[in-house]
Each structure stands twice: as C-alpha cells, then as structure tokens.
Amino acid sequence: LANTEIINFLVTNLANPDHYFLRRPVLSPATYERQWHVDPAPVHTLLESVCDPPVHAAAVNDGTPTPPPCPYEAWAVLDLDEPAWSSYAKFTLRVSWPASSPADFSIQVYTPTELASHLGLPASPPSPLAPVSPPPTTRLRFARIRLVSTGVRARTHAPLMPPPPPPAVAFITILEPLYFTVLPASVAPTVAFLVLVGAAAAA
Numbered sequence: 381l382a383n384t385e386i387i388n389f390l391v392t393n394l395a396n397p398d399h400y401f402l403r404r405p406v407l408s409p410a411t412y413e414r415q416w417h418v419d420p421a422p423v424h425t426l427l428e429s430v431c432d433p434p435v436h437a438a439a440v441n442d443g444t445p446t447p448p449p450c451p452y453e454a455w456a457v458l459d460l461d462e463p464a465w466s467s468y469a470k471f472t473l474r475v476s477w478p479a480s481s482p483a484d485f486s487i488q489v490y491t492p493t494e495l496a497s498h499l500g501l502p503a504s505p506p507s508p509l510a511p512v513s514p515p516p517t518t519r520l521r522f523a524r525i526r527l528v529s530t531g532v533r534a535r536t537h538a539p540l541m542p543p544p545p546p547p548a549v550a551f552i553t554i555l556e557p558l559y560f561t562v563l564p565a566s567v568a569p570t571v572a573f574l575v576l577v578g579a580a581a582a583a
Contacts, residue, residue: 385475385485388558391460391468393517397492406457407473407523407555409464414456417548420483420529421452427486430526453526458489458555460519468557473523477551482531485551488524495522525553 405414421430431450460471475485490498529546 382476382478383483385487386472387487387489388470388472389489389521390470391519391521393519394491394493396516396518396520397496404455404457404522406459407553408459409462412555413552415550415552416454416525417550418454418525418527419451419548420527420546422546423529423531425452425528427484427526427528430486430528452528453524456523456525456553458521458523460521465557466519468559470558472556472558474554474556475525475551476554477549481547481549481551482529483527483549484530486524486526490522490524492518492520492522523553523555527551 407414421427431453458471458473460466460468465471473487473489475487477483477485495501527549529549531546
C-alpha cells in the first residue's frame with residue numbers, strides 16, 4: 381500500500397530572470413520519474429514551518445546560486461520548456477511513498493521569480509555557466525517537497541535520552557502533463573481502451 385500527495389498547476393510563459401539551479405535534479409520528458417530518500421522533520425513539527433524561514437541562497441564556487449540545504453526537504457527543476465511538453469498548459473506532480481513510512485508531505489511549485497524572492501536572490505545574478513543569453517521567457521518551474529514524520533515509535537531508549545530521529549522516507553515523484561487539463565498522461569491509454577471497449581459493447 382502507498383500514500384500519495386498531488387499538486388496540479390497551470391503553466392504559462394513568464395519572464396526569465398536568469399536564475400539557474402543547475403545542481404538540482406531535473407524532471408523532464410526523458411526523466412519524469414525519480415526516487416528520493418529524505419529525512420522527515422520530527423513528529424509534531426508544523427508542516428508549514430519546515431525549513432522556514434529560508435536562509436538566503438549562497439553562490440557556489442562557480443557563481444551559480446543554489447538554495448541552501450535543509451535535511452527535511454527536496455528541490456527539483458521542472459523542465460517544461462522541453463519540446464515534448466511545450467504544448468501542454470497544465471501538469472500534475474505526484475509524490476508516492478509506502479504506508480509503512482508514516483509522513484505528511486507538502487508540495488509547492490515556484491516560478492523562477494517566486495523562487496528568487498523566496499530565497500532572497502538578487503534581481504539579476506551573474507550566470508557564468510550560461511555562455512549565451514537565456515531566452516526572454518521560460519516555462520521552467522521549481523518544486524519544493526517537504527515532509528514531517530507522523531509515526532509513533534516504540535520507546536527503545538532510556539527515559540532521559542532523546543528519541544532517535546525518524547528514518548529517511550523513500551518516495552517517488554512523477555511529473556506528467558494533463559491531457560485536456562484533467563487527464564494524466566499515464567492513464568490516457570487506459571481511458572482510451574475503456575472507451576473503445578464501451579463503444580464496441582454498445583455497437
């Protein structure tokens with residue numbers, strides 16, 4: 381058995397502020413699914429307070445700005461500029477994890493400008509890794525996934541010792557376009573098959 385958290389979001393071309401987070405895992409038509417192992421925040425932590433307020437992003441040695449690490453969250457670049465997805469206006473991002481790992485998840489999707497504001501980045505940081513000017517607009521988005529443990533662990537430690545941290549949670553993210561803004565691409569063949577079967581039965 382597995383639990384699932386889903387966020388659906390609309391996509392339009394927006395101004396490109398020239399912020400690149402090249403070290404973040406990328407979800408794209410070629411790599412739309414990814415497995416993660418992330419530590420959950422301790423039990424009773426408010427989900428909306430996890431990893432907030434953020435520490436302002438720092439530039440790594442080559443000058444590329446990158447969000448500061450927090451052990452209770454994961455970031456991913458959603459590359460919606462790829463030609464295979466450029467005609468879709470709505471997407472779904474799904475997080476699934478085993479029921480044996482009790483946790484609550486939060487998914488947020490940022491535009492480049494929203495992310496820059498969230499991380500306190502300057503308006504136009506240098507981009508030494510971009511030899512040519514970026515396109516004036518982009519459909520690029522950034523996903524932030526946070527998690528909190530909801531499990532009740534058996535007491536195996538001495539009464540005066542703090543409880544051990546909850547184990548890392550394994551989960552899978554899947555990014556898909558929505559056909560007709562409502563139908564995930566992965567279920568479209570099944571729906572088409574059922575429609576054909578229904579039409580044949582009615583004939």
